[in-house]
């Protein structure tokens with residue numbers, strides 16, 4: 001490489017024939033270079049480069065002859081710094097001199113190795129120069145030495161620069177550290193239905209007995225929904241898995257993620273009823289844990305309906321009744337020393353808090369006979385660390401470690417073995433019976449099968465690990481693909497893993513951006529313009545709920561008066577909040593179900609799980625703060641294949657956050673923007689202003 005300088009001497013202009021010669025020479029040189037490159041391997045080339053850079057550069061005379069003429073035009077580099085070559089040349093000359101001095105001192109010291117190498121290289125260079133000279137025009141045609149650039153530094157070997165590896169994709173990151181079972185989840189098409197007949201022996205592969213199918217038909221259920229078609233056969237077929245105890249071949253656990261209103265409750269109620277119906281002795285064999293009392297009540301109703309006539313005893317424990325009352329409902333024999341526990345019920349549905357109370361404080365309350373442990377709304381429950389409830393419950397289902405030698409008990413407890421008191425996995429605890437170890441002893445495990453359900457199932461590895469799942473099988477009921485149409489459903493599972501939750505296909509979603517001052521007016525407009533009569537309105541707190549209901553009542557009264565119907569209201573709104581007693585809440589829900597209440601204003605207390613089939617609209621009056629909350633709120637409508645509308649009122653300053661939240665969940669395009677102009681609300685404005693004034697008065701009076 002050389003630095004170009006302007007030829008100042010007109011004689012330096014190239015005559016035509018000389019230029020041709022130069023071209024010929026350059027061509028020949030290019031070919032030689034190409035040849036050299038193909039012959040030498042990269043490693044050797046690099047080594048040669050290193051060697052050449054290690055030796056001092058030839059002096060400027062040699063340079064002039066070789067590079068000044070030889071280098072092809074594309075190697076010429078002009079940089080602003082090098083245009084002014086004088087100072088450079090000065091410093092270069094100094095360097096040259098110091099190099100010569102160094103070399104001389106090395107030679108004196110007998111260090112001959114490097115100069116010898118250098119001489120060799122110089123000789124080679126000279127040879128090639130001679131060869132070049134055959135083709136080259138005389139030197140006089142080149143710029144005078146005075147104007148030439150200083151000797152350029154030796155080119156450094158072109159090692160590849162260290163580069164960072166490509167950043168892993170979001171998908172790859174999402175899959176890292178996840179349970180293999182989760183990555184291999186089975187994707188279930190939500191449109192998959194399975195019609196069954198109650199009149200024939202053929203169960204259609206579901207594993208449901210004729211009796212159960214008949215009961216379902218009586219309840220108006222004639223086909224299984226997608227989640228049920230996946231889960232029920234796994235829990236009921238082959239018929240050997242219907243046993244109450246499977247100590248040597250324990251069943252695998254099941255985790256299910258399916259949209260709201262897709263029928264998850266029946267997916268576990270049906271197999272439990274089917275398996276437990278064969279039991280002779282009543283023991284606590286199924287435990288269903290739910291996050292709220294309202295959900296416990298709802299699931300109990302489903303159990304009562306499906307298990308009718310099967311002789312199963314179903315109970316619930318939520319703290320609604322006194323602790324002693326619940327104990328008498330649950331325990332048959334409270335005498336001490338019953339190693340296998342005692343139970344009056346086959347199925348217990350409860351909240352985690354009350355469950356821990358009974359584990360700690362109810363004698364003979366035992367989980368050793370559990371065949372099913374259901375955790376519904378699993379992500380919400382796993383997020384609750386209440387008294388470390390999960391660890392306690394899991395410990396109670398597992399047999400304690402086998403002790404060597406005969407088991408013994410405290411001397412004050414009678415050691416009379418009771419035939420069926422202990423579950424098979426706990427038999428080693430039997431007092432007074434010597435334990436004789438044999439070579440064919442097989443480990444007995446708990447027969448408890450864990451079933452987890454949610455519309456927004458967690459994929460947090462730490463939370464899943466805490467469950468100590470046995471060979472878990474994951475089912476993901478997932479709607480439309482967003483990333484293409486892979487055959488193996490990988491994208492559907494990825495959606496689940498990346499928390500892009502699936503929504504009911506029959507749901508329509510809108511958002512309305514408005515100022516906070518106009519928000520109530522927007523709600524009233526939606527209610528009147530769309531003639532909404534079965535709506536759930538979600539607010540952020542109990543206080544906000546009460547205030548909104550009051551304002552709504554004032555508004556309806558003012559509007560009726562304006563329209564010449566004083567004293568009547570078109571729409572009845574009620575607050576549903578944690579401030580109410582359980583009986584009041586139950587009564588209000590009942591009135592809402594019977595459509596005596598049209599608009600139920602509530603906090604997130606009932607955003608999960610509550611199943612009211614006729615809810616036509618869900619309004620998020622205060623926008624939800626996370627995607628999980630959004631999914632559960634809007635999921636109170638469009639259930640079981642019915643259509644429904646969800647509206648979210650978003651204050652201007654929240655709009656960006658809300659949209660980002662939807663976007664990261666891959667859901668932004670599904671939520672259409674709605675616009676309401678001044679004209680649309682014109683006829684409601686005066687009633688609204690009257691209502692605001694009345695509300696202000698009411699609060700002023702109460703303070």
Ligand SMILES: Nc1ncnc2c1ncn2[C@@H]1O[C@H](COP(=O)(O)OP(=O)(O)OP(=O)(O)O)[C@@H](O)[C@H]1O
Pocket residue numbers: 220221222223224225228258259260261262263264265266454455608609610611613635639640
């Ligand atoms: N196979 C079926 N045929 C007809 N209706 C069904 C069937 N399965 C469930 N349903 C009805 O669908 C509705 C929703 O069911 P369910 O409450 O179990 O939904 P979910 O998936 O648990 O919803 P969420 O996630 O909101 O709790 C209920 O009213 C239920 O009775």
